[in-house]
Amino acid sequence: MKxxxxxxxxxFAFYTQLHAxxxxxxVSATTTFVGTYGTLIEYxxxxxxxxxxxxxxxxxxxxxxxxxxxxxxITGTIDFYLGASYxxxxxxxxxxxxxxxxxxxxxxxxxxxxxxxxVTYLPIPGSPTAFAEVVASPYLPEKFxxxxxxxxxxxxxxxxxxxxxxxxxxxxxxxxGELTPTVGIKDQTAIDFSFxxxxxxxxxxxxxxxxxxxxxxxxxxxxxxxxxxxxxxxxSMDVSALSSGVYLARFISENKVDTKKLIIK
Numbered sequence: 001m002k003x004x005x006x007x008x009x010x011x012f013a014f015y016t017q018l019h020a021x022x023x024x025x026x027v028s029a030t031t032t033f034v035g036t037y038g039t040l041i042e043y044x045x046x047x048x049x050x051x052x053x054x055x056x057x058x059x060x061x062x063x064x065x066x067x068x069x070x071x072x073x074i075t076g077t078i079d080f081y082l083g084a085s086y087x088x089x090x091x092x093x094x095x096x097x098x099x100x101x102x103x104x105x106x107x108x109x110x111x112x113x114x115x116x117x118x119v120t121y122l123p124i125p126g127s128p129t130a131f132a133e134v135v136a137s138p139y140l141p142e143k144f145x146x147x148x149x150x151x152x153x154x155x156x157x158x159x160x161x162x163x164x165x166x167x168x169x170x171x172x173x174x175x176x177g178e179l180t181p182t183v184g185i186k187d188q189t190a191i192d193f194s195f196x197x198x199x200x201x202x203x204x205x206x207x208x209x210x211x212x213x214x215x216x217x218x219x220x221x222x223x224x225x226x227x228x229x230x231x232x233x234x235x236s237m238d239v240s241a242l243s244s245g246v247y248l249a250r251f252i253s254e255n256k257v258d259t260k261k262l263i264i265k
Contacts, residue, residue, distance in 0.1 A: 023056050024088065024175040026080035033071030036167065044069045044172055056092040056174055060139040062099025063171050070105060070169035074161050080154045089148035090176030092141035096169050097134040107131050107170045109159035114151035121155050121222050125252055133162040147257045150180045192258060193251040199263035202240045208232055213253040217262060220246060239264055
């Protein structure tokens with residue numbers, strides 16, 4: 001009996017570890033910003049400056065030219081490559097702090113997007129839209145959670161800073177998530193969303209397993225072209241106004257975001 005209990009406990013621990021959410025650190029990044037003060041974009045995800053580099057709760061050292069990034073413009077984008085497909089459902093952000101050059105260089109307004117191919121980016125529902133100015137120690141992160149999105153890439157668009165005349169910057173960013181499960185190994189055996197026909201021409205029947213959900217349709221430039229609230233069961237969606245081509249249909253429920261390809265003929 002004790003041996004059986006021990007084996008069950010071991011299997012449960014293994015399963016929990018396999019599906020545990022953890023810190024997801026980008027492996028590379030590209031940006032429209034041009035670094036200044038000798039700073040590099042990789043300083044924002046390589047853990048330099050974090051007291052505990054593997055923790056989403058870690059305190060950060062005072063910012064300097066070796067553990068933060070400053071761009072020569074106020075606005076710009078940064079595309080973080082995760083190295084694999086992850087179900088991302090949160091992030092920790094360490095803003096520019098009093099270490100230098102000044103706290104008003106810190107990022108303020110932002111928008112976050114996700115992508116599976118590095119080409120088409122869609123907004124992340126519930127993601128942060130602004131970060132606070134850091135004016136006193138300890139230099140702890142702002143933490144955010146949102147419905148999970150499956151992504152290889154996360155884009156952060158910087159829209160404003162905290163008052164500096166020409167430059168924006170921050171110290172570090174890391175994400176909360178887990179590797180996207182392989183098809184057939186997901187915990188959920190039921191299909192949460194489906195639609196037919198695909199390709200379609202005039203109407204699509206969308207089936208949802210949730211009482212309340214939304215479907216958003218985006219073209220390949222990332223522009224939203226259709227939006228419809230869904231009830232549980234089958235829902236008819238008029239797509240006759242859409243031009244022929246490939247679209248992304250994003251299904252949003254209270255705790256799930258799923259994206260599928262929709263073809264209009």
